[in-house]
Amino acid sequence: MRSFWSIALATLAKDIRLEWRSKDALNAMLFFSLLVVVIFVFSFDPLAEESRHIVGGLVWVAFLFAAVVALNQTWARELRNQVLDAYRVSPAAANALFLAKALGNFILVGLLEGLMAPLFVIFYNLRALGPAWQLIPVALLGTWALVVNGTFFAAMSIRTRSRELMLPLLLFPVSIPAVLGMVAGTTSILTGENPAHFWIVLLLTYDVVFTTACIGLFETVLQAE
Amino acid sequence: MNSAGSIKFLYAAYIATWLIHALYIGSLVRRYSRLRRQMKDLGK
Amino acid sequence: MKRAFPILAVLTALLLAYAFYQALWVAPTDALQGDVYRIIYYHVPSAWTAFLLFFINFIASVEYLASAKPSTKRAAKWIVIAIGIAGCVAAYVVPLPAGIRPSAIAMTVLAIPAFYFLIGKYFPEQNLDLLAVTAAEVGVVFCTIVLVTGPIWARPVWGIWWAPGDIRLTSTLVLWLIYVSYLVLRRFSDSAQTQKLAAVLAVFGALDVPLVYFSIWFFRTQHPQPVIGGGGSMDPRMLHVLLISWMAFLCFAFLVCWLRYGLEKLRREVEEAEALESLLEPSGPAAQTSKARVPLSRGIL
Numbered sequence: 378m379r380s381f382w383s384i385a386l387a388t389l390a391k392d393i394r395l396e397w398r399s400k401d402a403l404n405a406m407l408f409f410s411l412l413v414v415v416i417f418v419f420s421f422d423p424l425a426e427e428s429r430h431i432v433g434g435l436v437w438v439a440f441l442f443a444a445v446v447a448l449n450q451t452w453a454r455e456l457r458n459q460v461l462d463a464y465r466v467s468p469a470a471a472n473a474l475f476l477a478k479a480l481g482n483f484i485l486v487g488l489l490e491g492l493m494a495p496l497f498v499i500f501y502n503l504r505a506l507g508p509a510w511q512l513i514p515v516a517l518l519g520t521w522a523l524v525v526n527g528t529f530f531a532a533m534s535i536r537t538r539s540r541e542l543m544l545p546l547l548l549f550p551v552s553i554p555a556v557l558g559m560v561a562g563t564t565s566i567l568t569g570e571n572p573a574h575f576w577i578v579l580l581l582t583y584d585v586v587f588t589t590a591c592i593g594l595f596e597t598v599l600q601a602e
Numbered sequence: 603m604n605s606a607g608s609i610k611f612l613y614a615a616y617i618a619t620w621l622i623h624a625l626y627i628g629s630l631v632r633r634y635s636r637l638r639r640q641m642k643d644l645g646k
Numbered sequence: 647m648k649r650a651f652p653i654l655a656v657l658t659a660l661l662l663a664y665a666f667y668q669a670l671w672v673a674p675t676d677a678l679q680g681d682v683y684r685i686i687y688y689h690v691p692s693a694w695t696a697f698l699l700f701f702i703n704f705i706a707s708v709e710y711l712a713s714a715k716p717s718t719k720r721a722a723k724w725i726v727i728a729i730g731i732a733g734c735v736a737a738y739v740v741p742l743p744a745g746i747r748p749s750a751i752a753m754t755v756l757a758i759p760a761f762y763f764l765i766g767k768y769f770p771e772q773n774l775d776l777l778a779v780t781a782a783e784v785g786v787v788f789c790t791i792v793l794v795t796g797p798i799w800a801r802p803v804w805g806i807w808w809a810p811g812d813i814r815l816t817s818t819l820v821l822w823l824i825y826v827s828y829l830v831l832r833r834f835s836d837s838a839q840t841q842k843l844a845a846v847l848a849v850f851g852a853l854d855v856p857l858v859y860f861s862i863w864f865f866r867t868q869h870p871q872p873v874i875g876g877g878g879s880m881d882p883r884m885l886h887v888l889l890i891s892w893m894a895f896l897c898f899a900f901l902v903c904w905l906r907y908g909l910e911k912l913r914r915e916v917e918e919a920e921a922l923e924s925l926l927e928p929s930g931p932a933a934q935t936s937k938a939r940v941p942l943s944r945g946i947l
Contacts, residue, residue, distance in 0.1 A: 607802070608679075608681070608682040608802035608803075609680075609682060611682050611685070611798050611799065611801060611802045612681060612682050612684055615688060615795040615798040615799065616685075616688060618791070618795060618798065619692070619791050619794075622787065622790055622794065623787070623791075623898075623902075626787045626902070627902065630902075630905050630909060633909055633913075634905075634909055634912070637912045638912075640916050640920075641916055644916070644923055
């Protein structure tokens, strides 16, 4: 068991160090979501009252598309020098690799959200009318929901002919309940009209179900030949 | 709701159903004939 | 088998014609909606058929994944039996919302082991994937019909084409998207890995279905709704026609699945023959002049 976590942590540390040195994915994601924010500001130009109703959708659409950038990078890096093949023949547990990758993406996307959220607040003059602290569980659970399935489907889509194109096609349909949970949860907290508890429970259920499924099936995907 | 106007929707739905089925079966037949041709080419 | 197809096709055509006659002339006119409600005789049977096919796709995919190793195969068998027993017990022990009979839940849960063992009996391991892709593709066709006829019905009755909060149409749309992505994956993947990846995606899609349903169900309680004729019971004559229509569409779906299944089988044979050809003929694709004979068996049709 100790070796499982030491493998996972070593992979995670390696990925974070690589990302820290190049900052490729983070810069691309930041710039991409900044563009989305600016385009949305121009195209909607909402009043503060209206923006509470739409910003939940905008924020998560921006993060969803930005996250795809990071997720596509996840495994592409390992293909370059046949690292993935080496991993496949090594006796290390496949799930250690998966969890490390998912955690790495979680940190990356979480960092992006932390940096971008203030921009949304400024551009849309946001102030939550509901309990604002509930945004934290919604964001954490929602990000994990995106990232765990995203990491899994990225591992699937590198096996297909058009790699980068496939990931959103596979990820978005399955993510619809999670996205609905994030958007509706955020909106109900911002407007203060409805309690967000159901959405938090839904996201938690989604996370538990799909984390279990990913861990159960990742080895099949990694070894699929 | 006037039933004379809405009856058009009924016809539209029935026609649409069979149109979709016909298109799908047509695509199946086309794929069949292409495979048969390939098979014949390989057999030579 | 080959000779049975035209006979079955004629019988299905007769059944469909009979269902058509029943739906348009025998079934009573709805007091509120007028004749346009008769769309449900195509809409609802298509939906039931599509859900059944997606369910078959799920079971076949699970069975395909389980067949990788003897140990997982045995484990899957016992898990399926346990699900059947646990579901039956739970249906009678857990208090259910009013209007849902425990026997209905028990029957639905029992469908899982029933289909699992039926499919396992009649489809050998190498054919499970054929069944999965057939069920998914034909299911998408029927689901498309549901999504097309639904708005056509909603427009004259509700006055709008699409109600974003309507749980049935919206969750059907999400289901459609999931299975279209399944088909897209199958198209874009290389043949060696396709089967496993597709089976994994099918499991993910099936796990998603209850979550989709509940999320939209709750989403709808927060949004204004068009008035949908509440949970009133149906005229028994209408239900009768609906069931006839469903039978007809099931037979039709069976025939289409048969065609699609044979097509997939033929495709595999062509692929194998091509692979063999390129092995025998390392100089290149000079297939026309080659003397090498590849033993070919014909498709099932």
